[in-house]
Amino acid sequence: MFYLLLLTLVAPAYSQTATWIWYPGDWEISLSNKMQNRRTERGVFFPVFWKIDNHYVLMDFHKVFNLSQPEEIKLYVEGEYNVKIDGKAFEGSPSTITVPAGKHKINIKVFNQQQVPAIFVQGKTIVSDNSWLVTFEDKEWIDETGKTSDISATKWLNAGSSNLNDPTKLPSTYSLPVKPEPALRIERKPQALVADFGKETFGFLKLHGVKGKGKLTAYYGESKEEALSLEHSETFDRLTIAATTKQDTVISLSKAFRFVNLVHEAGISVDSVSVLYEYADISDKGGFRCSDEELNRIYDVSKYTLHLTTREFFIDGIKRDRWVWSGDAYQSYLMNYYLTNDNETVKRTMYALRGKDPVTAHINTIMDYTFYWFLGIYDYYLYSGDKSFIAQNYDRMQSLMEYCLGRRNKEGLMEGLPGDWVFIDWATGLSKAGAVSFEQLLLCRSLETMAICAGLADDAAGAARYTKEADLLKKKLFDYYWNENKQALVHSRVNGAQTDNVTRYANMFSILFGYFSEQQKQAVKKSVLLNNNIQKITTPYMRFYELEALCAMGEQVYVLKEMKDYWGGMLKLGATSFWEEYNPDKTGAEHYAMYGREFGKSLCHSWGASPLYLLGKYYLGVKPLEPGYSQYEIAPQLGGLQWMEGKVPTPDGTIELAVTTSQIKVTGATGTGVLKFSSRSKPVCKEGIVSDKGNGHYELTIEKGKTYTVKYKL
Amino acid sequence: MFYLLLLTLVAPAYSQTATWIWYPGDWEISLSNKMQNRRTERGVFFPVFWKIDNHYVLMDFHKVFNLSQPEEIKLYVEGEYNVKIDGKAFEGSPSTITVPAGKHKINIKVFNQQQVPAIFVQGKTIVSDNSWLVTFEDKEWIDETGKTSDISATKWLNAGSSNLNDPTKLPSTYSLPVKPEPALRIERKPQALVADFGKETFGFLKLHGVKGKGKLTAYYGESKEEALSLEHSETFDRLTIAATTKQDTVISLSKAFRFVNLVHEAGISVDSVSVLYEYADISDKGGFRCSDEELNRIYDVSKYTLHLTTREFFIDGIKRDRWVWSGDAYQSYLMNYYLTNDNETVKRTMYALRGKDPVTAHINTIMDYTFYWFLGIYDYYLYSGDKSFIAQNYDRMQSLMEYCLGRRNKEGLMEGLPGDWVFIDWATGLSKAGAVSFEQLLLCRSLETMAICAGLADDAAGAARYTKEADLLKKKLFDYYWNENKQALVHSRVNGAQTDNVTRYANMFSILFGYFSEQQKQAVKKSVLLNNNIQKITTPYMRFYELEALCAMGEQVYVLKEMKDYWGGMLKLGATSFWEEYNPDKTGAEHYAMYGREFGKSLCHSWGASPLYLLGKYYLGVKPLEPGYSQYEIAPQLGGLQWMEGKVPTPDGTIELAVTTSQIKVTGATGTGVLKFSSRSKPVCKEGIVSDKGNGHYELTIEKGKTYTVKYKL
Structure with missing residues (x-):
């Protein structure tokens, strides 16, 4: 009392x-x-x-x-x-x-x-x-x-x-917070000073104890080579110094860099440099640790990469673009659900991308990026259960969808019109002609999203219409693009006829969207995903989906090896954040080139952080089955690891998991979970009743806030 | 050389x-x-x-x-x-x-x-x-x-x-220029000062030699009664004075007034007041003078009224609204063509009114005001011949028209939907229910405008579609609204049936738009225009069109008398600018009330200046027949005056005219004009050949820059 x-x-x-x-x-x-x-x-x-x-x-x-x-x-x-x-x-x-x-x-x-x-x-x-x-x-x-x-x-x-x-x-x-961080090493040269901050960073460069009169240029580099290249560094700031006593100066435009090369006229002196590190103050709620130290390091650098690219919005890369790109942001949303689960940045980014009516172009001018916006809505609702965001945006969703539907060709397929950028991926020789299967697939999922949202917005007529359009399009997808001989969806349809080309894009997304029959899925795995004759994917952007599709088909062992090769490869080259693109065949500063520019490549690119998502969803195996985790699944896959443990945030609490080859310990959050696992012996759990699903598969219902320990044998 | x-x-x-x-x-x-x-x-x-x-x-x-x-x-x-x-x-x-x-x-x-x-x-x-x-x-x-x-x-x-x-x-x-103007009379009272500026004015009040400490309020009044009414003056500014020595203060928000009543606490003194008169620096190109001094005064006060309401944009009234209203602006455009012919203010106002896509409501939320915007385009093109403005706005015209066409009822008629304001006029008991004939008429003219503009924008399909829609609607107008017994268009159609009510609006606009047959026109003149049993128009807003319709039917003598009664009536009450509404039955300060407020009425309202237009178009009789005055008509009508003279601006030069009962002297500008007049004797002109059109009607072709003197007999 x-x-x-x-x-x-x-x-x-x-x-x-x-x-x-x-x-x-x-x-x-x-x-x-x-x-x-x-x-x-x-x-x-x-x-x-x-x-x-x-x-x-x-x-x-x-x-x-x-x-x-x-x-x-x-x-x-x-x-x-x-x-x-x-x-x-x-x-x-x-x-x-x-x-x-x-x-x-x-x-x-x-x-x-x-x-x-x-x-x-x-x-x-x-x-x-x-x-x-x-x-x-x-x-x-x-x-x-x-x-x-x-x-x-x-x-x-x-x-x-x-x-x-x-x-x-x-x-x-409004602005993001900053905190001062010193340079790790400073190297002095005549009329120059080269600072190494030890790792990729972002913020406002501060010059300490500047004195003298004349011009000074700060050349920034994600690599030392870039900072030293006065002709080709992607970013720099020019200052005019006029200080009779030592002064500190903060450059007003933030930059991304690890190295800074201050080049100045004689008569100018600079004591040292530091950075006001600018960051989005968002805490980690998810986590991952395992028996493989390289994988742990991959996870940590992925985390740092996502934090660097999570600014006011989810942006692509921090050095060059600093723009909000829908396709890039879409992957950040997914990684976010397994790391910080920060709804604000997701919603903010989706508002920014959608902009306002009238719709005069695709989002970022890219057809696929419009569709990723709808997919982002789908996932956001699934992971957050936040109906109000749907209600607030339903008008904007409708007008964007009308824009798309109004641009279909005679066959009812999306085909690039003048001004449309059909992007798909950075891939040599990739055809954008005609109606590309990948785009139809994304539209189909977008229509399904609209049908769900129409339901949430009490628009029954809309729900019926979008469902009908989605069904029609899904039928066309298989009628027009499925090739029985190739056992795959072909890349495109030009002038009303299938082309001969098979690419990975539509096939792997069909696996992820659940559009294939089990038989088709297995066929495509062989005919496309694991077929070296099909053009390989080189960007971490599409590797994200490729590896996800393989995980979705139970190839965790294979994907783990791929992760260690690809992301481990960047680590071996000294990466402190993950890159826009990585080609192991290149050497030295060749790695930094892209877009025909010596240092065009972004060395901190959000789409490089996908292990955060893969490890959370397909190794820890946690995913919502119903909006907001009211129903969810935990299907851990060690993929060859001895042990792993981790946390996955939900809108209401965190799911905790520790898995070895003989024990699974899990603590539930929110709603009702189901732990799915295989065991070669009859599993034992004191806290709940394990049901036997046959063929060595078992399930255990996980209740909110309760901890379960299962003894089993992998 | x-x-x-x-x-x-x-x-x-x-x-x-x-x-x-x-x-x-x-x-x-x-x-x-x-x-x-x-x-x-x-x-x-x-x-x-x-x-x-x-x-x-x-x-x-x-x-x-x-x-x-x-x-x-x-x-x-x-x-x-x-x-x-x-x-x-x-x-x-x-x-x-x-x-x-x-x-x-x-x-x-x-x-x-x-x-x-x-x-x-x-x-x-x-x-x-x-x-x-x-x-x-x-x-x-x-x-x-x-x-x-x-x-x-x-x-x-x-x-x-x-x-x-x-x-x-x-x-x-950007801001309009200002010039200082002193108060005409200052009356001092204890803790108060009342200034009279001699006529309606607009600008920033300046207080001279203010000293002391405390509160001061400036109450503005278009009438002295208003300035003295601390409880009901429509506008005021409150100042806190803290001046140990005499200072000048300019109030930062401009106001409309003739009188200012400064009321202040004891211990404050004010030497005097003046105004920084704010004006649009636009010169008169047109003019009118005649044998009737009262009419000349009406013309001059109309001119001053239009100048006061022509600011950054054509606004309605300067005291209260200070907003850009499409229906009000439409009349200003027309008056403008006969006075300053300033394209910039017309275009600027039309851009401001139209705003941007998406269209979410009618212009100013008023259905008729959307249509006046289209009518404004029609007239602007006719008077200026400026095709580029059409080209720049064609997209916005289309989307606004689509908005309208998408809001028609089952019969294809415009009927007020929730959120639509069907205004027509301030008139007691005026029904807005169902589909009002007046609105269909305006839509019909708007569609005709779209057809013209589609042609100018090389949109042949659009031109055909708009023409078809206009034709269909014009047919419906007569099928649905013409009442043979009443010899008039009825006011509205409710639930698919004609109502019994006849109002002036659709009938007078049908005359102006040339939608009636000659027989219908004459019938309507009798059954509606000159029929006292039909609800009378009390606003200068609709008087504008009523008098215009009468002029268009040759009733200049009648209209001249009406002008002298109505506008002359305001002058007799001391008006220095023309009012929002005038009812001769009221007395004293009753005249200043409107909207249930003692001083709610605007005493300087653009729609009060219509004599500018009527005198130019129907007495001097000048109007373009083809865009930009490439072809034009001069059909002077003395309407009972002994003589009149005046100027009408065109895009290329000014048409000058001096008319007595025995002589017409005219100087042409731009394109080709035709002087039309009647004479009881055979007219004589040395500078051109007068052609006899029979029944005492004559025509003379007027060439650019040439002056013609015609001797005739009225």
Whole structure:
């Protein structure tokens, strides 16, 4: 009794968490515009080549509150505003108002041409959060008789927010945190200083004790060769120094590098350099450790790679592009679900990628990247169970899908039209002509996603239509592309006829999407996946799906070896983060070249971090079966390891797992899990009943929060 | 020879006029956002209730030049930018570059989140103007082999501009000019000062010699009653004064007023007040003078009214709304063609009204106001002959029309859906139920406009489709709404049946649009226009069209009397600008009330200035018959006046006219005119051949720049 009383007494004055709110997507789009326009290439501002959108400049926020007593609330607003209670406005733009007791509607209308209109409301029970409703057109007018207009057609969405909980920090000033980190080694030369930070890093270069007069250039390098190449380093900053006493200078545009080469005119001296390391402050919730030290190192460097590329948004690479690419981000989402499980960055990235209506091009101008956006929605819902994000985005999903459906050819297939980039992969000689099977496959999955979301958004007609379109397309996929002789989906259809070419893309995705029959799957594994005559994949981007498809077919032993070869190969070359592309046949600085440029390759690329996902989903074997892990599966596969242990985050708790060849210890989180394993002896578990599924397969139901130890024999 | 040489020597270094350029419509939209959000109502910020749009944040500008010698150009850019010649970028963001001789493409890519991306380029022959092309998505990417993407689908428009020719004044800082004007009379009271500026004015109030400490409120009034009503004046500004010595203060938000009532705490003193009169610096090109002094005064006050409401845009009223309303602006366009003929304000207003895709509501949320936008396009093309504006806007015209066509009912008629405001007019008890005939009429004319514009935009399929839709609708208009017994179009159709109600709207517009047969026209004149049993029109807004319809039917004598009664009535009450509404039955301060508010009425409303248009088009009788006055008509009608003279501007010169009962003197401008007149004697003209059209009607062809004197007998 006393304890409870104490709790009441020390409860904070503000029992609700207030947060900055805005029109959903607007702050995200605005922030991504800023981020994507920070790219430079050898001193040249290098913006994106697709349409980027802008915020709504006039916003109405409202919520109805029912107060037992009058309440004073504080208003923080980014923009010019008025505030009304029950339609009656206060004079001016007050920063504090009192809401009387009873049921009242608070409206705040904000105009801001330059920044995203945003509000932060702080009262005892009245706080701004995403339960507030927003619209950019309330259509509320009053005629000459004082009659209010019919606003039944006004569309309200829930406000957007992103845990910006400090009223004094305006959303427009948002930036990632930084922390100082020294250079590891500094090498001095005449009129130059070369610093090595020991590993790939990202941030604002700081020059310490700069003195003198003249020009100084900081050449950045992910490799030492790059930093030393004044002619070919991808990024640099030129400064004009005029300091009679020693001064510190921080360069205002962040860069990615391991090495920095400061080249300056005579008469300038620099004491040392450091970096203000800029990072997204997101904690790991997942983890993986095993008996193979090289694999542990691969996991750790993957983790660092994903952290470096997880910034305001999931970006591709930190040196060069620094743009938000849908195909790259899609892989980051998946890795994220097994490492940090940070919904905010996923949602933020999807808002930024989708932008606004009207749709005038594919996302990033790339056809496949539009579809990955839909796939990202599918996975996000599966991993998070977050229905509200679907509801908030259903309009944007529909208009993007209409754009796609309106661009089909006579056969109802997606075929590149002028202005469309059919990307698929960086692969020599890859044909983009005609209707590529891979694109139809992605559209089909996108339509299935739309059908699910239509259901969630109570659009029964839409659900029926999208289901019908998906079914039709899936039939065409096999009618048009399946080749019985080749036992594979062919690459494309040109002028109404199958081409002769077989590539891995459509075949491996069909395995992942569950589109093949068991017989087809086994055939394709042999005819395509493990067939060396089919053009090999060289990018970690598509290796991601290739290895996943093999894992999905139980080839964990093979994939483990591949991982050690490919990612282990980069580690042996001294990689401190994983690369955009790796070809073991190359030597020395050859590895750094790409796009016809000596140092064009990104040495820290998000798609290089896929082991995070593969190890979590296919070795620890954890995956949701129903949205938000209400039902999930744990099917551990050691793949030749002696032991492994790890954690997989869910929306409600973490699944923990420790597996040896004779014991599986598992702790459940959220919903209901099923542990699936094989054993050569009858397994024993004190905490639950193992059911025998025949042929040495067993299952055990895992309940929330409980720990199970299973003795078995691999 | 010497003279020519001299000309060459003194020719300015910059032979071309450089101007700031941007994406067409973006600067206009941004400026209208600023303007429309300057409305306040008794100290409350009062923004619009419809969607307002925002600029594209990333813009590519380019043009190809062919230089005989290298040329240095200066770059002024609002935003972060890069500049490329033939695809190769300069390092940094240079403010001066040299373009080599030969054929070269200059690209400037600008990012600006907060303001409209804009450039100003100044060279000897290379200048920025609207011959540059712009896009918000160039879709130009380069693959791993260095191959450039297919950008054939990239949509380029001509750059937008608006005669902002000073490189040092950024487009975002644009503002109208001001000039100081003193108060005419100042009346002092204890703790108060009442100033009378002698006539309606607009601008920034300046307080001279303010001293003391405390609060001061400036109450504005279009009438003295309003300024004195602390409880009901529509606008005021509250200031906190803390001045130990006398200071001058300018209030930062402009206001409309004739009277100002400064009420302050004891201990504050104010020497005097003045206004920084803010105006659009546009000269009159048209004019009218006649034998009736009251009519001359009506013309002058109309002129002043239009000048006051012609600001950055054509707005409705200057005190209260200060918004851009399509129906109101439409009348300003028409008046403008007869007074200032300023294309810039017309185009700017139409860009602002249309905003951007997606279309989510009718313009200003009002169905009829969407259609007036199309009608404005029709008239603009007719009066200006400017095809390029059509080409620049054709996409936006199409998407707005699709929005309309997608909202028709089962019978293919426009009927108000939730969220639509069917306005028509402020009129007591006016039914908006069902499908109102007036709206179908406006849609029909809008479709005809689309058909014309489709032709100009080389969209033959579109032209055919819009023509077909217009024809179908015109047939329905008569099938569904014409009532043979009533000899009129009825007001509406509800649940598939004609209603019994006849109003003036559809009938008078059918006369103006030429939709009636001659027989119907005459019948409607009697059954509707001159029938006192049909609900009368009380707003100058609809009086505009009613009087125009009567003029179009030759009722100039009647209309002249009506003008003198209605507008003369306001003058007799001391009006210095014309009002939003006038009811001669009211007395004293009753005149100032509207919308249930004591001073709700606007005493300076653009739609009050319609005599400008009526006198120019139906008394001077000048109107274009073909776009841009390539063919035009002059059909003067004295309407009972002894004499009149005036000028009507065209895109190329001014038509001048002086008419008495015995002589018509006319000077032609541009194209070919035809003077039409009646005479009771055989007319004589030395400068041309008068052709006899029978029944006392005569015609004379007027050639460009020539003056003709016709002796005749009225």
